[in-house]
Amino acid sequence: MDKRRFLAAATLGAAALPSLAQSPEAKPGPRRAGNGPTLLTLTGAIGKSNRGALDPALDQLMVKQKLSFDKAFTFDHRALMQLPARTIEPTLEYDAKPHRLSGPLLADVLRAAGVVLQDRNRVLLRAIDGYAPGMTTAELQRFRPIIATHLDGQPLPLGGLGPLWAVHDADRIPELAAKPLGDRFALCPWGLYHIEVALAPA
Numbered sequence: 001m002d003k004r005r006f007l008a009a010a011t012l013g014a015a016a017l018p019s020l021a022q023s024p025e026a027k028p029g030p031r032r033a034g035n036g037p038t039l040l041t042l043t044g045a046i047g048k049s050n051r052g053a054l055d056p057a058l059d060q061l062m063v064k065q066k067l068s069f070d071k072a073f074t075f076d077h078r079a080l081m082q083l084p085a086r087t088i089e090p091t092l093e094y095d096a097k098p099h100r101l102s103g104p105l106l107a108d109v110l111r112a113a114g115v116v117l118q119d120r121n122r123v124l125l126r127a128i129d130g131y132a133p134g135m136t137t138a139e140l141q142r143f144r145p146i147i148a149t150h151l152d153g154q155p156l157p158l159g160g161l162g163p164l165w166a167v168h169d170a171d172r173i174p175e176l177a178a179k180p181l182g183d184r185f186a187l188c189p190w191g192l193y194h195i196e197v198a199l200a201p202a
């Protein structure tokens, strides 16, 4: 039971608990990692799944962006918050100021979906606007991006850089810090919602 539901149950009193326990709303969905809307869907070479195939009728954004999959692993905000969080403080190109960003490492998100990265893997990080940079396993290990959920302590908003932003600590990665500010974040999609784990041709 989450805190909000716990408080609601406490307000209603103990007598309300049996019916609350029976309401469909109170039951965790069998295929869901949490109770909130899915924020991130992983497809491709994943080792675990908690949802089935793309629904051509209802998965409208994914249909428009021509995704196709027969299974996926999804995270809601809470499932992402349950992974160990890392904080980085890169200077952002948008205002040339350092900002505190926190969230799980992309590597840990992949691991939670049962991905075992090999040298010839590529991950495609797809954003809501269709921007979809690919990263090789080597780049992933060099840049160690996080899936940021918070900026300066506030949840990242949809409409801004969120709800998720794959971003790295550019100031502390010499190969990136050597570039002009405007060239450091090309592999950092804001509005990230889908990750495809691909196997490069051998």
Ligand SMILES: Nc1nc2c(c(=O)[nH]1)N[C@H]1C(S)=C(S)[C@@H](COP(=O)(O)O)O[C@H]1N2
Residues within 6 Å of the ligand: 093, 127, 128, 129, 131, 182, 183, 184, 185, 186, 187, 188, 189, 190, 191, 192
């Ligand atoms: N969702 C999304 N993320 C993005 C981009 C984009 O077009 N869409 N552009 C990338 C590039 S090429 C750069 S240099 C930086 C800044 O681009 P932006 O001003 O479009 O955010 O964000 C990166 N992340």
Ligand SMILES: [Mo]
Residues within 6 Å of the ligand: 182, 183, 186
């Ligand atoms: Mo760019």
